[in-house]
Amino acid sequence: MKREALARKIIEKATRRGYTVTKGALRLLEQAEAPLEVLDEAMHRLERSGAMIIDELLLMELLKARRESREMGVAEEGEEVAEAAEELEELSIEVDERFLREWRIQGASEEFQRYFLSRYEKLSRILRERLGSAVSLREAMRLRESQEASIIVMLLEKHDSKKAWILRVDDPSGEHRIIVPKEGVSGDSPEQLLQDVVFGARIVKNGDALIARELILPDVAAERLEKAARDALICMISDIHVGSKHFREDLFENFLDWINRDGDPEARNVRILIIAGDIVDGAGVYPNQHKELEVFSVEEQLKKMSRLLSEIPERVKLVIGPGNHDPVQRALPQPPLPEKYRAILEKSGRSMIFVGNPAWMTIDGRTFLVYHGQGLDDIIQSVPGFSHSNLERDLGDLLKLVLRCRHLCPIYGETTPIIPTPEDLLVVDRVPHVFHTGHVHVAYAGSYRGVRIVNSGTWQEQTSYQRGVGLEPTVGVMALVNLRDLSIKLRRFA
Numbered sequence: 001m002k003r004e005a006l007a008r009k010i011i012e013k014a015t016r017r018g019y020t021v022t023k024g025a026l027r028l029l030e031q032a033e034a035p036l037e038v039l040d041e042a043m044h045r046l047e048r049s050g051a052m053i054i055d056e057l058l059l060m061e062l063l064k065a066r067r068e069s070r071e072m073g074v075a076e077e078g079e080e081v082a083e084a085a086e087e088l089e090e091l092s093i094e095v096d097e098r099f100l101r102e103w104r105i106q107g108a109s110e111e112f113q114r115y116f117l118s119r120y121e122k123l124s125r126i127l128r129e130r131l132g133s134a135v136s137l138r139e140a141m142r143l144r145e146s147q148e149a150s151i152i153v154m155l156l157e158k159h160d161s162k163k164a165w166i167l168r169v170d171d172p173s174g175e176h177r178i179i180v181p182k183e184g185v186s187g188d189s190p191e192q193l194l195q196d197v198v199f200g201a202r203i204v205k206n207g208d209a210l211i212a213r214e215l216i217l218p219d220v221a222a223e224r225l226e227k228a229a230r231d232a233l234i235c236m237i238s239d240i241h242v243g244s245k246h247f248r249e250d251l252f253e254n255f256l257d258w259i260n261r262d263g264d265p266e267a268r269n270v271r272i273l274i275i276a277g278d279i280v281d282g283a284g285v286y287p288n289q290h291k292e293l294e295v296f297s298v299e300e301q302l303k304k305m306s307r308l309l310s311e312i313p314e315r316v317k318l319v320i321g322p323g324n325h326d327p328v329q330r331a332l333p334q335p336p337l338p339e340k341y342r343a344i345l346e347k348s349g350r351s352m353i354f355v356g357n358p359a360w361m362t363i364d365g366r367t368f369l370v371y372h373g374q375g376l377d378d379i380i381q382s383v384p385g386f387s388h389s390n391l392e393r394d395l396g397d398l399l400k401l402v403l404r405c406r407h408l409c410p411i412y413g414e415t416t417p418i419i420p421t422p423e424d425l426l427v428v429d430r431v432p433h434v435f436h437t438g439h440v441h442v443a444y445a446g447s448y449r450g451v452r453i454v455n456s457g458t459w460q461e462q463t464s465y466q467r468g469v470g471l472e473p474t475v476g477v478m479a480l481v482n483l484r485d486l487s488i489k490l491r492r493f494a
């Protein structure tokens with residue numbers, strides 16, 4: 001951090017809480033290793049005494065105590081640290097290039113047919129492994145009375161009647177209805193079957209009808225974790241919303257302060273910082289957005305982000321993907337930020353990899369699926385029981401449902417636009433080690449059948465829209481994943 005900028009931040013932070021920093025104290029803080037943390041400590045110490053002046057004497061005392069405690073703990077670690085740093089230089093990142101291009105389509109009906117056929121084929125390959133053999137809908141209609149079979153279909157429509165769900169489904173051979181009785185059906189819940197999702201069903205022929213006995217979503221299979229990866233931390237954040245009046249720059253500064261602390265073994269071990277979209281708040285993203293903006297132009301917002309990113313230590317590589325607030329094509333799959341905007345961020349002087357949304361990457365043998373999460377809104381609207389106001393409780397189940405459907409945005413034609421690419425790139429066609437999302441501004445860390453799931457919350461206070469839907473954001477949060485054992489830790493900056 002530049003000296004003048006740091007001095008300004010120290011003074012702002014102290015003044016906000018009513019404290020005065022003397023000149024001598026400011027000089028000591030500027031030279032300290034974790035200046036904002038020391039300042040917090042000083043204010044905390046004064047809170048008890050009621051004094052409001054942070055002076056040289058107080059700081060000398062605090063800095064001495066910090067030096068002593070560090071010397072005690074770190075002395076014998078020195079050698080190990082140097083070795084680890086050297087070893088981690090080689091951390092490799094391979095980005096799946098299918099997600100780096102910008103797709104152009106004509107809007108012809110064949111493009112949509114091809115897109116849905118690709119979705120069907122990719123997901124039916126996964127389902128076939130679970131179901132064994134399956135017949136087409138046309139063949140199912142030719143079954144003998146009471147004969148059983150498995151089918152793989154896409155859901156077109158779902159009706160709820162008193163005793164059963166009626167599902168209108170299709171596959172490449174045709175279209176038909178399946179009756180799912182409300183009692184006596186095993187497997188996945190028909191309530192959680194989303195429109196346009198591909199699923200399997202064990203059915204029995206009954207007159208002209210196909211009656212479901214079991215419903216099966218593609219799901220993920222648990223994989224054994226190989227131990228090859230190194231002890232290195234990947235830091236994951238999202239939804240920074242620079243430019244918004246609600247952006248908590250002070251908390252983000254605390255994060256920057258932490259990541260710069262070479263004396264903190266965790267901070268020192270961070271090698272990659274992944275930002276999963278909504279880097280800036282953007283402009284014209286929703287009606288009357290200007291009322292909630294502090295910085296009105298996207299270029300200025302990016303310049304501010306660039307200044308903040310210049311404070312990331314050079315040992316940390318940045319991976320940046322877009323979200324729905326960033327200046328890039330809105331429909332999924334989103335390409336990386338356009339060149340002119342990347343150039344603004346690159347002025348930070350940091351090493352950056354720009355990825356699309358979603359993005360697949362392999363970091364030192366571990367697979368990361370990074371997805372901003374636009375489609376989550378549509379799933380929340382569709383599934384009874386899910387709501388924006390209950391995400392603190394249900395976000396884990398929501399993200400697990402995405403993995404069980406093996407599709408990042410199954411519902412076509414709702415609020416999230418999707419480009420009908422020749423290959424459906426939103427199918428989760430491999431099982432990632434880490435699934436990182438954002439967008440809903442609520443933090444979550446958990447795991448499902450071996451997949452580590454993270455939602456990295458936000459750096460923006462509650463907006464008026466969120467207040468309206470009762471969403472309580474998790475503000476000022478990052479997730480840390482250790483490549484060695486994929487353990488996850490969420491940390492909040494206050």
Ligand SMILES: [Fe+2]
Pocket residue numbers: 239241278323325439440441
């Ligand atoms: Fe966001």
